[in-house]
Amino acid sequence: MSKQLELVAEERVVLGKEVARLRRQGIVPANMFGHDVPSVALQVNAVSLKKLLARGGNNVISLKVGSKPAVQALIKHVQRNAITDETTHVDFHMVATTDKLKTHVPLHFIREPRAAGLANMTVLRSLSEVMVECLPADLPDNIEVDLSRLSEVGDAIRVGDLAAGQDVTIVTDHNEMVAGLQQARVDKADVAEGKPEASAPTTPSAG
Numbered sequence: 001m002s003k004q005l006e007l008v009a010e011e012r013v014v015l016g017k018e019v020a021r022l023r024r025q026g027i028v029p030a031n032m033f034g035h036d037v038p039s040v041a042l043q044v045n046a047v048s049l050k051k052l053l054a055r056g057g058n059n060v061i062s063l064k065v066g067s068k069p070a071v072q073a074l075i076k077h078v079q080r081n082a083i084t085d086e087t088t089h090v091d092f093h094m095v096a097t098t099d100k101l102k103t104h105v106p107l108h109f110i111r112e113p114r115a116a117g118l119a120n121m122t123v124l125r126s127l128s129e130v131m132v133e134c135l136p137a138d139l140p141d142n143i144e145v146d147l148s149r150l151s152e153v154g155d156a157i158r159v160g161d162l163a164a165g166q167d168v169t170i171v172t173d174h175n176e177m178v179a180g181l182q183q184a185r186v187d188k189a190d191v192a193e194g195k196p197e198a199s200a201p202t203t204p205s206a207g
Contacts, residue, residue: 005052006062006070012041023088032063032073034093040065042092049087053078060136063092072097072136095136102171104129105164108142113150113181121153122184130159130172138167145178156180 012029014022019029026046033039042065052061053075064070073092081088095101106129113123130143143164149157160174 004062005055005059006064007044007048007052009042009044009063009065011066012043014043015041028087028090030090030092032065032071032092032094034073035096035099037094044090046087049090053087059141060095060139061092063094074101074103074136074139097136100133100135101139102131102133103139105132105140106142107145107162107178109145109147109179111146111148113155114148120184121181123147123150124177124180124182126177126179127159127172130162130164130170130178132164132168133171134165134168138165140165140168143170147179150179150181153181153183 009030009032012019012022014029022029022043023046027043028046028049030042030044031039032042052059060072060074062070063073071094073094075090076093077091078087079089080086107127109125113121132139132143143162145157145162147157149155149161157178157180158174159170159172159176159178162170162178164170
């Protein structure tokens, strides 16, 4: 796993509809919950949060709230504006470094199938993430799926074929298909190629 990311937050006193004012000031409202701790209202700098989210992957971050010691937290849910795509709210789930957690990890597809005549085939990607169980320190940013393992129609990569790391257990059903190679569908042409168009009927001229 890559170097742990850090984020600074402050406890939030602005609640309800008033949080719209915070967003106009470049502040994103947030909540932190989990590990037998009541939900805490927080606020984070929008620019700092955007940079952290841009790193992608699935990360347990070091979240420092005010002057308190930093805690380990997982970014559990991100809400975005449907029009601007700006982050409007984020949920942090506090985790214990000694307790295993279950969470989804995104899949990262690499390379291309080795099949000949690939133009007549298509790659079906059935999953975009899998559920894993591990300690926070072992949580991978993503799990790679090597599509070059596909060489002919009918080939498939299943969850059981994925490598997540020695200390990471994939909980998702190992028989589920992640990606497969199938014959591309060819739509029948409405008009056969090369077939001349029917000419419009002629109207006899008045005599």
